[in-house]
Amino acid sequence: MASGDDDDPIIEEIDxxxxxxxxxxxxxxxxxxRPSNMTYDDVNxxxxxxxxxQQKVELExxxxxxxxxxxxxxxEQIALNVDGTTCDETNTYSVKxxxxxSFTSIQATTNTSRYAAxxxxxxxxxxxxxxxxxxxxPSFSYLDKADTKTREREAANEGGDSDQEEAEEDVKAITVFSPESEQARQRRIQSYEFLQKKQAEEPWxxxxxxxxxxxxxxHERQYLFCQSVDASENSELVKTPKEYLAMLMPPLAEEKVVKPVGPSNVLSMAQLRTLxxxxxxxTLMKNVKVMPFANLMGLLASGTDSxxxxxxxxxxxxxxxxxxxVKSDVLYPKNTCSPHSGVPAEVLCRGRDFVMWRFTLERSVMRKEIASIIKLPPEDVKEFLEHVAVPRVNRGWEFLLCTDAEFIKKHPDIxxxxxxxxLGIQxxxxxxxNFSKDDFRPKNSQLPDPVHVSGEQRLKTAHDRAQGNQSSLQKDLDTRRAGSSVHVKQEPVSDGEDEPMDTSSSSVPNGSVNGYPGDAAPAFDHTNGDGGNASSSELQDFVIKTFRKHFVLTLSEFKRLLGLHMASMPLGWSVFPSISDHMLQDAxxxxxxxxxxxxxxxxTTxxxxxxxxxxxxETGEKSDMHRRxxxxxxxxxxxxxxxxxxxxLSQEFGDVPKADVDRLLHExxxxxxxxxxxKGTVQS
Incomplete structure (x- = not known):
């Protein structure tokens, strides 16, 4: 405690x-x-x-x-329902x-090692x-007794002939003995009836x-004080600094960490990131079924290598x-079968692969046409389509997400x-x-020529793209300095134009709907248009709400929060399915x-x-000056x-209350x- 500027000095030591x-x-x-100010101390x-x-207590x-x-x-009515009109020692309420x-206890916790008085x-x-x-x-066992009395009275009123007929029947109970298997024994031991019986065996x-x-x-309260204050007899709390530190922070080797298993329908992000x-x-793909790569990176931990x-x-x-x-064999592993029809996994995988292959050719497919070819039960066909598509009126089933042409441009090798x-699956x-690909090709469509991309072509494409991005960014900055508003418009981009920002569109590229091979897809541009206004407005709303809540964020953490926000939205509803880092920073x-x-x-790492x-x-509040x-x-x-x-703060604004400083640091x-x-800058 020699440091004069320590934030937490010791003011008193207590044995x-x-x-x-x-x-x-x-x-x-x-x-x-019961409220804390209404105790039972004075109640008889x-x-x-x-x-x-069992640590079970009952009080009356x-x-x-x-x-x-x-x-x-x-x-009086409750006593009458419970005890009836008779007067004997078995009555619950002797004064009618x-x-x-009555009060019955339940355990608030089974492990009290961390608690003391x-x-x-x-x-x-x-x-x-x-x-x-x-x-x-409070225990309401008296209601059970009243209910039993009611059933006895009803049985007595309905007695007579039926009881006599039952008595005349010659029925003999036969006890059958059979050896109990270990599995049946375990079920019996874990049953509620068995546990109730075991609890009842312990006497009060x-x-x-x-x-x-x-x-x-x-007199008993005096036992709450240690009877001997001799340190030699109270060695439990006399530890060396090293031993005390080991008690507070046990070595990691002693901990048995159980690797969590990703659940089938609910994901815990904290447990997921331990895998x-x-x-x-x-696990993510198995649960989500279909996802853009940008959304996947948003769900993974910040700093994950793309x-x-x-x-x-x-x-x-x-x-x-x-x-x-997600691949079909991940959803339907080997030696499993359909939960709907019992069809083997191998047959299900072939049928689902056909459905996905059809979506590589066109945006929409007809369910009846699919079912007539793969010849699987309707429940399985519907499940295949629900994984990746949504039904549209008079258009069949349309693919769930917009075509991510930007990913294809960034990763042509993949x-x-x-x-x-x-092609191999086809x-x-x-x-x-027993079909041909030409059977499903749209009319008036031409077969695309095979595309072969060499290493030199990829290098030249990357160089041109970088120059285009720099030119587009410079134009955008010039426009901002001039004070003009930025709007967004969806227009086709020819081969000679600069590449727009990293934002995909819902339009379908020419040629193959799957995006490879084919021409450049339409994308958002910094001109006028309604689509961009929606994207910009939604993004700015998210930025304002997020920074109002967190105040300080690194770009990595903001991208993670944006990814979680986009993943929580219904698939295909997001106005901005893919956004570049430049657009995020500008927003x-x-x-x-x-x-x-x-x-x-x-x-730094x-x-x-x-x-x-x-x-x-800037929030418009007085605390803005402190924050700046x-x-x-x-x-x-x-x-x-x-x-x-x-x-x-004191030099600039005079005496600032401690509560304001605490709130500023907390924010x-x-x-x-x-x-x-x-926030986010602590170096491990």
Whole structure:
């Protein structure tokens, strides 16, 4: 504590003692249905009993029948329903009125190793471990007794001839003995009836209740204090710094981490990201069925290598119209069958491959035509189509997503490889279903010539594309400086034009609908048009809402949040199915945000997207001035001490309340090892 600018100085030291006199007898009772200011301390406790092994407690407490809030007619009616008109020792309510209520406990937690009761006296803290934490809730067993009485009365009224006839029947019960298998035994042991029987076998231990102010209670409370304060006898808390640190942070080798299994219909992103990258991609594709590559990268952890993700997705999915569709053998593994019809997985895979192959040729297919060729039950055919398409009036089933022509342009080698895979699948399907590709080619369509892309051509294409992007970006910046508004229009792009921004369209390229081979697809341009207005408006709305919530975001984290937002929308509904980094940064800067030039250390391991930090600059609130001063400090250093921030705020704005400083740091920063960093910039 020698450092003068420490943020959390020690102001007092308190000795802690472990009291063990009540270590195996101390229970914490909670009354969740009762307000904390209405205790049962002054209520007369009639009886108490416990089953120690089950940690089950039952209490009976008196009800004040003389209270003005007590409804006597209702109390008499309940007693009459429960006990009837007889008067004997078995009656629940002896005064013919509901004058008591019962409470039964349930365990709030089965592991109480982290909980203890503590008392403070004369600068010493005495701690006693808890044996159990029980929640006492009202018991309505008297209603069961009343229901039993009602059924007995009804049975007595309906008796007579039927009872006599049953008595005359000569029925003998025959007991059949058969050996019990191990599986049947396990089911019986885990059954509710067996557990109820085991719980009933433990006898009740009757207790005597002592009030809070009773002398016996005061005597027992003394056991909450450690009986001996000699350090040699209380060695549990006397540890060396190394041993104490090992207790707080056990070695990782001691932990047995169970690898989570991706569920079939619900995905936990936290558990999913503990899996290897290949398993993550497979689980996502198996659940989503069809997805653009940009959406997949948004769902994966920030900083994931796109090349590795591309390598993984090609193992579990096929490219259809620029989007990735999960392979049939992933959905229908070998030696399985259809849940609808029982058709073997091999037959299902062939039928589904035919459906996907048809979507590589055209946007829409007819269900009856598909069923007539693959000859599978209607339920299976409908399931194939629902995976990748939606029904349209008078148009059959249309592919779910817009053609991602931008992905095909960026990755021509992958598109060519997938095209060759589909040719191989097509040849197999032609033999199985006895058809020709020409049978499904639209009229007046010409066969595309095979395309062969050499390494030199790819290098030249990439060079031209980079020049085009730079030219387009320069034009856009000039337009912004001139003060003109930016609109979006969907127009075809010829081979000689510059490539537009990274935003795909719903139009279908000429030639093959799958996007390879074919001409350039229409894309968004920075001119007038309604489609771009919708895209720009939706993107800006998302930017504003996101930064209003998080205040500071790296570009990598913003892209992840955008990917999650797009994935949560219905497939095919998003106005911006694919967006470039330039468009994202422009949209952020247009929404009252600025980039913070954080001076990261030279040896930083942060990715480029993690070094681009954007922050909300203008909200119209008084706290904007404090926030801007904080950003200026982080323009000079990537980590700052709290007292420095406090001093700067005091110099500029006078005495700033501690609550305002806490709120500012909570909104924009994160604390690590005594230093404060902007969100997303902590270096591991």
């Amino acid at each position: 802690v003692y472990l009291a063990k006199s009540l270590a195996d007898k101390l229970y914490l009772f909670q009354y969740p249905v 406790h009639l009886s108490a009993k416990i089953k120690p092994k 407490m008196a009800i004040d029948i003389m209270s003005p809030n007590y409804c006597r007619s209702k109390g 009125m509901m004058d008591k209520q 503590a008392v403070f006296r004369k600068g010493e803290l005495h701690v006693t471990p808890l044996t159990g934490i029980l929640q006492m809730r 231990a009757h207790l005597r209740y002592h009030g809070v102010k009773d002398g016996r209670s005061e 290897p990258l290949g398993e993550q991609v497979k 090349t590795a993700a591309l390598r993984c997705i090609q193992q579990v999915a096929l490219l259809v119209q620029g989007n990735w569709v 598109a060519h490889r997938q095209h060759m895979l589909w 040849s197999k399907l032609e033999k199985v279903f 952020i800067l247009l929404c009252q945000c600025k980039q913070i030039m954080v001076p990261f250390p030279a040896q 942060a990715a480029p997207d993690e070094q681009k930090v954007f922050a909300l600059w 001063l904080l950003y200026e400090l982080f323009n000079k250093n990537y980590r700052i001490r709290r007292n420095m921030i406090q001093v700067k 924009c920063c994160i604390s690590h090892a005594g230093m404060w960093y902007l």
